[in-house]
Amino acid sequence: MSDMSVLSHEYKTASELSQHISTALILLKKVHYHLPGEEAIRPEELDRHRHALATILTTLVGLLTVPRPEPVTSVLTVSIPETLVMRLQAERRGDLIYYLDDLAGVAERLREQPFQLEGADLALLDQLATVADAEASSVYRRLMRI
Amino acid sequence: MEQFLQGLLRDLEQHCAVLRDRLAAIPADPELRAHAMKAYRELESIRREVVQLLQDPSLGLSILMPNHLQVYKRWSERVCVIESYPFLFVERYAPSDRHMTRLCQRLTSQIGWPLPPPLVAAFSNQYYWTMTEFNIICVPAAEGASLLGLPDLCHELGHILHLARWETLVGNFLRELASYIFQEQRRVATEQRPTEYRSLYTVLFAQWEGSWLLEFVADMVATYLVGPAYGWQHVRLCASTSSAAYHPTLGERADHPADEARLRGMVAVLTHMGATEAGARITVLWNSYLDASREGCPQDYEVCYPQTLLESLAERIIAGCRSLGVRGFDQPGNPANDLPTLFGEAWERFLADPKTYAAWERSQLETLRQELAVGT
Numbered sequence: 001m002s003d004m005s006v007l008s009h010e011y012k013t014a015s016e017l018s019q020h021i022s023t024a025l026i027l028l029k030k031v032h033y034h035l036p037g038e039e040a041i042r043p044e045e046l047d048r049h050r051h052a053l054a055t056i057l058t059t060l061v062g063l064l065t066v067p068r069p070e071p072v073t074s075v076l077t078v079s080i081p082e083t084l085v086m087r088l089q090a091e092r093r094g095d096l097i098y099y100l101d102d103l104a105g106v107a108e109r110l111r112e113q114p115f116q117l118e119g120a121d122l123a124l125l126d127q128l129a130t131v132a133d134a135e136a137s138s139v140y141r142r143l144m145r146i
Numbered sequence: 147m148e149q150f151l152q153g154l155l156r157d158l159e160q161h162c163a164v165l166r167d168r169l170a171a172i173p174a175d176p177e178l179r180a181h182a183m184k185a186y187r188e189l190e191s192i193r194r195e196v197v198q199l200l201q202d203p204s205l206g207l208s209i210l211m212p213n214h215l216q217v218y219k220r221w222s223e224r225v226c227v228i229e230s231y232p233f234l235f236v237e238r239y240a241p242s243d244r245h246m247t248r249l250c251q252r253l254t255s256q257i258g259w260p261l262p263p264p265l266v267a268a269f270s271n272q273y274y275w276t277m278t279e280f281n282i283i284c285v286p287a288a289e290g291a292s293l294l295g296l297p298d299l300c301h302e303l304g305h306i307l308h309l310a311r312w313e314t315l316v317g318n319f320l321r322e323l324a325s326y327i328f329q330e331q332r333r334v335a336t337e338q339r340p341t342e343y344r345s346l347y348t349v350l351f352a353q354w355e356g357s358w359l360l361e362f363v364a365d366m367v368a369t370y371l372v373g374p375a376y377g378w379q380h381v382r383l384c385a386s387t388s389s390a391a392y393h394p395t396l397g398e399r400a401d402h403p404a405d406e407a408r409l410r411g412m413v414a415v416l417t418h419m420g421a422t423e424a425g426a427r428i429t430v431l432w433n434s435y436l437d438a439s440r441e442g443c444p445q446d447y448e449v450c451y452p453q454t455l456l457e458s459l460a461e462r463i464i465a466g467c468r469s470l471g472v473r474g475f476d477q478p479g480n481p482a483n484d485l486p487t488l489f490g491e492a493w494e495r496f497l498a499d500p501k502t503y504a505a506w507e508r509s510q511l512e513t514l515r516q517e518l519a520v521g522t
Contacts, residue, residue: 004275004284005305005364006357006401011227012279015220022216029210036203082352126212133216140223144230 004143011139013079018132020056024049025125032117050110053125056080057107060128061100064088084135091131103128148206151215155196158222162193165229168237177247178236181265181282185232192221232280235267242268245290248518250283250299253485257371257473259303261310266299276302278309290515293492293507296485297368297376298383304367307470308360315363315466319459320355326455327351346397350450353394358403362411362456366463369415373475374424375489377412378497380405381432391436396446406436406443407451414453414460419476483517 027049030038063085092099106121140146169186172178199217204210235243246266254263262281270284283302289295308315330347333339368376384391384405394400402408409432416425467474475486488510496503 003401004272005278005302006360008275008277008279009305009309009360010356015223018216019220022213022220026204026210026213026217029213030204033209035207035210082356086349086352129213129216133219136223137219144226 007139007143010081010083011136011143014081014084014132014136014139017056017080017084018129018136020049020052021125021129021132024053025122025129028053028117028125029122032119032122050114054107054110057103057110057128060085060088061103061107064092064096064100064103081135081139083139084132087135088131147211151211151218152200152205154218154222155200158218158225159193159196159200162189162196162225165189165225165233166193169233172237175239177244178239178265180262181232181280182236184280185228185236189225189228192225196221231277232265232282235265235280235282235284238267238269240268242287242290245515245518246285249290249296249485249514250303252483252518253299254303256479256484257486258471260470260472261306264303264306274298274302276305278306281306291511293489293510294382294496295379297372297379297489300368300371300376301364303371304364305360307367307467307472308363311466311470314470315367315463316359316459317462317466319359319462322458323354323359323455324351326452330449343396349399350396353399353403357401359459361402361408362459363463365408365411366415366460367467369412370419370464370467370474371472372486372489373419373421374416374428375475375486375493377409377416377425377428378431378493380409380412381428381435385435385439391439391441392444392447394450395444396450403451404447406432406447407456410451410453411456411460414457415464418457418460418464419474421476488514 027041027046029035030041031046059080063080063082088099089096102124106117106124109116109121166186166189169182169189172182199205199214205214243266246268247263250266251263253259254261264276264281264283266283266285268285268287268289270286272284274283274285274289276283283299283306285299286295327347327350330339331344334341334344334347365376365380389405391406392404394404409428413425413429416422416428464474473479475490478484478487481487492503492507492510495506
């Protein structure tokens with residue numbers, strides 16, 4: 001009944017998305033740059049995160065497309081907050097179609113050609129992680145009235 | 147920064163351990179067990195992940211620093227949320243909380259609730275609210291001393307059911323909503339609407355999807371459960387909180403949909419469940435309230451809350467609740483102690499004779515208190 005119920009739901013969604021992206025990105029970077037700890041990553045763990053991240057990106061491309069042809073539904077284990085979509089639409093207003101193309105390309109490589117991921121792809125994912133982090137922090141501060 | 151992040155992680159590990167140990171020190175109580183255990187497990191799980199990261203040889207590498215910092219923030223926030231909500235509910239569980247929890251247990255057992263009963267605390271400073279993922283509900287301190295506001299407990303139950311049984315309750319309603327928005331946007335393309343409306347429709351869809359749908363579903367589940375009592379309580383709440391009945395309209399933002407549209411959603415459920423007359427009575431009172439508060443319908447308001455969508459959602463919610471085996475208000479339970487029946491009777495008596503209502507309510511609450519105190 002109060003805003004708390006809606007906010008707590010919003011926070012859960014934003015927080016889980018941010019955590020998924022950051023965690024997957026850490027694994028991808030470790031493998032791509034052969035960082036310490038790479039050897040401890042199990043292949044199935046990497047595959048799971050890789051595919052989950054690809055699904056997030058594909059869903060995001062659908063949500064960012066204007067006008068949205070029809071509701072984008074998927075089998076995501078995490079949802080994408082509408083506020084994050086709007087934040088990205090505002091931030092990438094000038095180059096949205098190129099951004100969507102880039103996101104779709106990274107999703108494709110994550111899914112089909114993980115060894116062809118490049119530094120630029122990881123940089124794009126880093127930008128997305130930063131936006132997701134900002135969104136989660138923003139909802140958290142509203143929830144906790146900070 | 148590397149050393150600072152390490153320090154933050156060690157501090158978080160310690161914080162998890164403190165909360166975990168305090169949870170473990172709470173005397174065993176069957177009503178708290180599930181909630182205490184969930185909080186305990188999650189804190190311990192985060193603590194172990196923190197320890198694991200502290201042992202990770204990549205911690206401190208500049209290329210991973212932003213990501214590790216993000217992960218730390220999410221853990222830290224999560225611990226703070228647990229500390230601020232379920233932890234407080236469990237550690238400070240008081241007699242008034244126990245009363246409300248037992249009342250909710252009775253309600254859920256009577257209506258065939260398909261989920262574990264929530265833990266209810268009576269110390270809210272933000273009216274009724276729930277954190278669905280923790281299965282907790284918070285209500286104002288004196289809610290146990292009145293019957294009129296208790297239908298709002300069912301609204302919070304509606305939020306919990308919505309999260310757990312989204313598909314069953316809502317189905318492909320979002321697709322229907324998107325089609326409607328698409329049609330409206332085509333009106334812009336055919337110059338039936340100003341071009342600046344296009345972005346307003348995008349925001350409208352986002353609000354429906356992001357939060358309004360949650361509220362409509364919770365309202366409709368509550369109406370399904372306790373019938374007209376929830377509609378009457380909605381009018382009471384609006385009258386006491388004085389929020390604008392038609393806010394938000396097109397171009398405005400709010401976490402909750404407009405009270406007027408919410409009321410129409412409730413009446414739609416009542417109508418579809420055969421309580422047309424009760425719906426009409428509530429609408430009459432509502433219209434009188436709007437007249438008295440001098441509220442008028444703004445331009446383009448109807449575009450935000452089309453009746454066809456509300457009707458469709460109402461049908462989905464009723465069908466969803468029925469398929470889950472949840473008992474609706476149209477299937478009365480044992481009249482001797484049935485809470486939905488009691489809430490309905492309370493409202494009918496209050497509306498019929500407010501002067502004598504208080505004495506009747508006191509006696510009902512005393513009986514309820516005695517019954518729920520058994521086993522304390």
